[in-house]
Amino acid sequence: MGTHPTCTKCHEHSSVYHRAYSGERLCPTCFKASLRERVQGAINRFDMLDHWSRVAVGISGGKDSLTLLHILKGIEERTHGSELIAVTVDEGIKGYRDEALGIVERSCREMGVEWVSVNFTDLFGYTMDEIAASKRTLGACSFCGVLRRRALNEAAKKVDADRLATGHTLDDIAQSALLNLLRGDVGKMTSLDPGGYTSPGFVRRIKPLCEIPERETTLYAYLQGFELQSTACPYAGEAMREDARAFLGEMEARRPGTLFTTYNTALKLIPEATKADAMKTCRTCGEPSVGDTCRVCQLLEDRRR
């Protein structure tokens, strides 16, 4: 069966995973412990939480967000004493979201975490399926991404949270950084700040999995026996992100460490001055906005035409 060396951390148990970018070979126990330590490290370094923070954790039902909730639950029980509330956005994607909602409900019950969901119809008047079926100039993922961000903020406000933790992984951040560069939109690097920032009307977003590759959230989810969603989002293939994902995935396989290098470059490009100061108030809905009218109102207006 080839080589099957001992764990390079505990030097006791057989390894099951080779971390190519660091050279480590880890047993299940040391692997899971290393993820928890890295998440804790990111929380501390980016000053993500205060003692007694009330954290809304965005849960989609996918492996990343379930891993996030599980790790945060463990960390917070031992240290900060923060309160976690799982929040889910139901976009109204038949089949895909229905299955995910079941997984979220069962997972939150098992982990003993309170769960709240909000939906697109109540917030915006349309389901994602209705938006996708309509005549539009933008891809479905562009609509969905903007509306989901708003919906998560609304959900976090609804539960009186002072933080909104999302399951963005190292891969997500590296992909977004590459997309921002490809689109010539370096100003958007601000939103990649793992520690987020505080702005009126905007619950501070934190990304505790910012230094965990998606491959490793997958392994964590597998080792923990999390239920994995079987239905793929019917609109996923439309996004330019898929191209960035494929490119970075191939680069990481050929040159391990590419994802971390891209991520670290993105952190250096976050323009400090454009954080909270750049936010205005949308003249249509009154929510935080970069321009005079927020992206949500622009998209919904476009949908009505």
Next chain:
Amino acid sequence: MLVRVRLLGSLRPPKVRGGIEMELPADSKMTSLIEELSRLYPEITSSLHNPITNNLIMLGGVEVGNLNGLDTPITEGSEVVLVPVTHGG
């Protein structure tokens, strides 16, 4: 030789319930198993493209990146689990 395979998450074809038992020639390697899966289940072929990048391939509980990758030999009675990485964040 007989090998047991489990396809998890979005890799699991709708008609498949539980595990699959596959008959492979003796001395097969992981790459042969992936090719055979692609042949048997064309609906997951795209997910099996770049199999190691896009999936965790566990052989007897060990990820094949910790063994010899797609050249890892498979033995009679092995259990292989495939977990998709690039879906369902």
